[in-house]
Amino acid sequence: MKMTAIKLAATAGLLAGLSTAAIAQQKNVTIGVSIPAATHGWTGGVVYHAQEAAKALEKTYPGLKVVVKTSPDGASQANALDDLSAQKMDALVVLPFNSDELTDPVRAVKKRGTFVTVVDRGLKDPSIQDIYVAGNNPEFGRVAGKYMADTLKQGNVVVFRGIPTVIDEERVTNFEKALAGSGVKVLDKQYANWNRDDAFRVMQDYLAKHPKIDAVWASDDDMALGAMEAIRQAKREDIKFILGGAGMKDMVKKVMDGDKMIPADVSYPPAMIATALFVTAGQFYANAPMRGTYVINAELITKDNAKNHYYPDSPF
Numbered sequence: 491m492k493m494t495a496i497k498l499a500a501t502a503g504l505l506a507g508l509s510t511a512a513i514a515q516q517k518n519v520t521i522g523v524s525i526p527a528a529t530h531g532w533t534g535g536v537v538y539h540a541q542e543a544a545k546a547l548e549k550t551y552p553g554l555k556v557v558v559k560t561s562p563d564g565a566s567q568a569n570a571l572d573d574l575s576a577q578k579m580d581a582l583v584v585l586p587f588n589s590d591e592l593t594d595p596v597r598a599v600k601k602r603g604t605f606v607t608v609v610d611r612g613l614k615d616p617s618i619q620d621i622y623v624a625g626n627n628p629e630f631g632r633v634a635g636k637y638m639a640d641t642l643k644q645g646n647v648v649v650f651r652g653i654p655t656v657i658d659e660e661r662v663t664n665f666e667k668a669l670a671g672s673g674v675k676v677l678d679k680q681y682a683n684w685n686r687d688d689a690f691r692v693m694q695d696y697l698a699k700h701p702k703i704d705a706v707w708a709s710d711d712d713m714a715l716g717a718m719e720a721i722r723q724a725k726r727e728d729i730k731f732i733l734g735g736a737g738m739k740d741m742v743k744k745v746m747d748g749d750k751m752i753p754a755d756v757s758y759p760p761a762m763i764a765t766a767l768f769v770t771a772g773q774f775y776a777n778a779p780m781r782g783t784y785v786i787n788a789e790l791i792t793k794d795n796a797k798n799h800y801y802p803d804s805p806f
Contacts, residue, residue, distance in 0.1 A: 518553040519774045522574035524567055525585045525609075525763065527560040530685050530712040532736050535760030535806030536585060543764035547771050554771065564591035571595045581605040581770050585763060589614050589655045605773060609766045612656035620773075623766040623784045624657065625758040630788040631661035633756050634707055634733055635668025637790060641753075642730070644673030645704030648696045650713045652684040661709055677703065682713050689716030697724050705730050711738035711755065718751060736760070737791060737799050738806055746796040755791040757799060760806055762786050 523544065528534035537560055544556035557577060561567035564587040572595075574582065582604050586592035593614040600606050600618050607621040616622065638647060649665070652658045666676060677700050682689040689708065696703065697720060706721075706729060708714035714734030721729055734741055735756040744752035765784060773780040791799050 516553040517551075517774060518555075519551070519581070519771075520555045520557065520577060520579045521547075521581045521583060521767070521770055522571075522577065522579035523556060523558040523583045523763075523767065524570050524574060525558070525560055526567070526587050527562045529562065530710075531738050531806045532684065532710065532712065532758075532760050535804065536763045538805045539761045539764045540767065543767040547767060551771065551775055554775075556767070561587060564588050567592060568595040571599055575599055575602060575604070579604060580774065581607065583607045583609060583763070583766050583770050585609040586611045586613060586655075588653050593618070605770070607766050607770045609763055610657060611653075614656070620781050621766070621769055621784070622782075623762055623769065623786075625762060625786045626788045627657040627660040628664045630735060630756055630758055631664030631666075631709075632668045633788050633790050634661075634709065634735065635665040637733060637754055637756075638665075638705060638707060639669055639672035639674050642674050642705055645730075646675050646677045646700070646702065647705045647707055648677050648693075648700065648703055649679035650689055650692060650706070650708045650710070650717065651679055651681045652710060652713075653681065658709075665707060665709075674704075682708075682716070684710045684712060686712045686716035689713035690720045693717040693720035694724070697721070697726060702728050704728070706732040708732055708734045710734060711736045711741045714741065714752070735788075736806075739801060739804050742791060742796050742800045743802075745791055745793055746800060748793060753792070755796075755799075757787075757789040757791055759786065 523540055525536055526533045528537050540558050544558055548554050559570045561570045567587045582599050597618050606619050608619040609623045680692050682692045706717050708717050711734040714732045718732055731751055731753050736758040741755050745755055769780050
């Protein structure tokens with residue numbers, strides 16, 4: 491895929507708007523991009539879209555250099571920030587591996603006078619950032635909770651948390667708020683690190699501990715697939731469905747095909763990293779205010795609208 495891989499209207503609009511004003515004045519600008527390595531499908535999508543956006547922006551702005559670094563854990567990412575700072579970057583676009591471990595390293599970058607855009611997993615101190623780009627995480631949790639309440643009406647669910655971060659807390663808190671007053675109760679919730687293998691192990695634990703589970707909220711499509719495999723191997727037939735999230739193409743295809751175990755999903759596009767890059771470039775190349783918060787809505791993906799979320803050539 492070429493630019494069609496970055497399928498956000500905001501991204502396309504920004505690129506179109508900025509390119510007309512761009513090359514009249516060439517500026518030499520370096521943007522550092524620090525993101526997690528492709529430890530699961532969603533971050534794999536982030537890496538892909540970051541690289542595609544970097545190529546598109548460097549083509550649009552001849553004086554622009556975009557340096558993308560991936561890190562397998564929080565400590566490695568803190569070191570990567572030092573490496574990027576040594577390249578005298580004008581701006582940093584960072585998707586923190588986790589909130590606690592990366593807040594102080596990003597603060598140190600900010601103190602050097604660097605423009606900071608934070609993506610997705612917010613920092614503990616939001617005053618550090620100039621721009622924040624994320625999916626609507628409270629809405630992500632609310633949409634999932636409402637679907638559970640409306641679909642199950644009554645029953646017990648287990649919850650898969652991601653990594654201890656601001657966004658995970660927002661998702662789970664609002665999921666539980668959406669269940670309040672309904673007949674749906676949360677039996678158990680554990681961290682599975684947005685990872686398929688970890689989710690497989692957590693689901694095995696859930697299955698051993700709970701003789702009856704009506705549904706699973708995985709809060710991520712990779713975790714949903716891990717949970718599904720554990721359920722399949724255990725031959726448990728009490729679980730009616732699994733609700734994941736992020737819009738992985740394999741999961742959206744299951745929704746399209748009417749898979750009873752995957753009747754819906756919740757959108758959370760990894761291409762938000764591209765939006766962050768275009769907005770950050772706009773800070774240097776467009777005569778318009780860019781500071782602020784950019785929120786990408788969470789949408790319930792059902793059989794009726796799944797085709798609008800299905801990109802078969804995407805890596806995620």
